[in-house]
Amino acid sequence: MDEKITIVEIAKMANVSTATVSRIMNNTGKVSEAKRKLVMDLIDKYDYKPSQIAKTLKLSKSNTVGFIVPHINSPYYAQLFYETEVIAQKQGYTLMLCNSESDKMLESKILKEFIAANVRAIVFLGGRLDDMECGKKYISEIENVNQKIPIISCCEVPNLKCVQVYQETQKSSGELLSYLSKSGYRDVALLGGYGNIRTTQKRREEILNNAEKYGISIRREIIECDYSVSGGNHAMQEMLKKGEVPQAIICINDLIATGVLNEANKHKLRVPIDVAIVGYDNLDISQYIYPGITTIACDYTAYANAIVSAINNLDNMECNSRIPVQTEFIVRGTT
Amino acid sequence: MDEKITIVEIAKMANVSTATVSRIMNNTGKVSEAKRKLVMDLIDKYDYKPSQIAKTLKLSKSNTVGFIVPHINSPYYAQLFYETEVIAQKQGYTLMLCNSESDKMLESKILKEFIAANVRAIVFLGGRLDDMECGKKYISEIENVNQKIPIISCCEVPNLKCVQVYQETQKSSGELLSYLSKSGYRDVALLGGYGNIRTTQKRREEILNNAEKYGISIRREIIECDYSVSGGNHAMQEMLKKGEVPQAIICINDLIATGVLNEANKHKLRVPIDVAIVGYDNLDISQYIYPGITTIACDYTAYANAIVSAINNLDNMECNSRIPVQTEFIVRGTT
């Protein structure tokens, strides 16, 4: 292993103090042009980069951001993390990423690790914040941590005191209903997800509460399933078993919609003639999977920008900020 | 913001020295049972967790690992990262994840950030290491960094002095050819990827060099495309335009295979009767997309275990270690 070079070595070689080197690197305070040049050359020559560890300890302020997702191998989280990291990286942040499996114990462990790592902020997705049945103590843990390190919740949680950045699907769900109505779909079913998940419940209610005014009837029964392609497969199998297929199925995300589409293909149902399919999120594959999934699209770039902006403005931000990110309704081949 | 509690506060409240608190937390040195209990209670009460930053600075050894991928929104990288993080987390590591876009400048920037963050090790995927046309200076940068921080290359790179963990597809590609032969596929094409990418070239050669002995003829022309579903779509369109479709298409990964499958569906080709499709990697969706993609499967868990083991054993490891991870040939509906 090579010796790691420090500010002391640079200072010695340049015959200046560490203070001067520090000033030069951070552009703080006046330094003569001669010394600046001398020191910069040394920095270049030795490819010196100051220790973020020491800097963080000294300033008690790091450029690291903690990111918690249930599982990054789910394309929605992967896409959002991707966009966020790309933007954050350009602004000098480095992201730590942990999978929580939506397990509250593990979430707590990760939260503690992030505190110990002195991260600048914590971006929190899924898990307890998305769970309406989550116990009070887990929510207050969030608020306690938020006293030490700002938490950005990517779920809208009433009464939770922390910055919240989330998708606003209200307008799009109206457009979806309007479109379905105009296209002649009257018998429509909701499918997938679980009722205790905030995001899911919100999407369902937006549909349920507005369908009537578009002359659409939503089936009473909602077949639930987990948020994956196989979830969609199973749910569609169940629907097929139970009887008549509706004219259109609104799946609670694109992964489930993909599973439903597969299952429809398998059973020789023609999409969208025999059954239309709609999803949410607009995953990358949704546009490439034949015949293309009609979806209420997340604007990942806007979402990521909102998150990074929030991180940048943490100091002058209401602890109660609510930052909605607008979605967009996109029509493709499945409707 | 709450005051962050430190070892000094704990020590004061317990009327002991910080040395004693440190000994208790780390189980190093003898401490009387009375003091141990006293201090432990305080630690619990205040939910105290020592600053990893200070610890890292002091010990010049962190529990952070740097992970570089071209783009985490690609399911192969997401799955591998996921498995690795889950295992690493259990062993006390925290992972930093950066997207390089396979951009060599950005890779260099990230490498420097990881050094500044004093990460324990760097796991490097894709980009320059997978590029046979990569200039010498970028490779020697890897070796230079490796002098300071161990790099684990997830690509087999001849002559590169660093630990290398990679998929070994040799055996599986034999099984694939044998299977295709027995199933009566004689006219087979390779499709997708780029010839300058090591992993791709290796896969192609394994097929090309062994097809004959199984009585299979591989088409001369390889239509290239990027490693995505849309890449597969386009490549298949091109193949369709050029003329007769082969009996089977070996796609260089499952994403491309998915695109090819979609395009086949779109053109009413029956899979596998009119054309059979094979992929590599065994992504999650490969088993759910109807009718299921036949693939040479990556064993993600084994791969992740190999990576974390390597991180654990870095000290007593040859700087030239080569750690192959065996793949498995899986037959599904597309053949």
Added chain:
DNA sequence: TTGAAAGCGCTACCAT
């Protein structure tokens, strides 16, 4: 068994 104190690499205050 325990404590005092040096020092990890850096920044910023206080002098000059």
Added chain:
DNA sequence: ATGGTAGCGCTTTCAA
């Protein structure tokens, strides 16, 4: 314009 130095929170050696 420049340097000396305290101190961020921790571990570990040295003494007692």
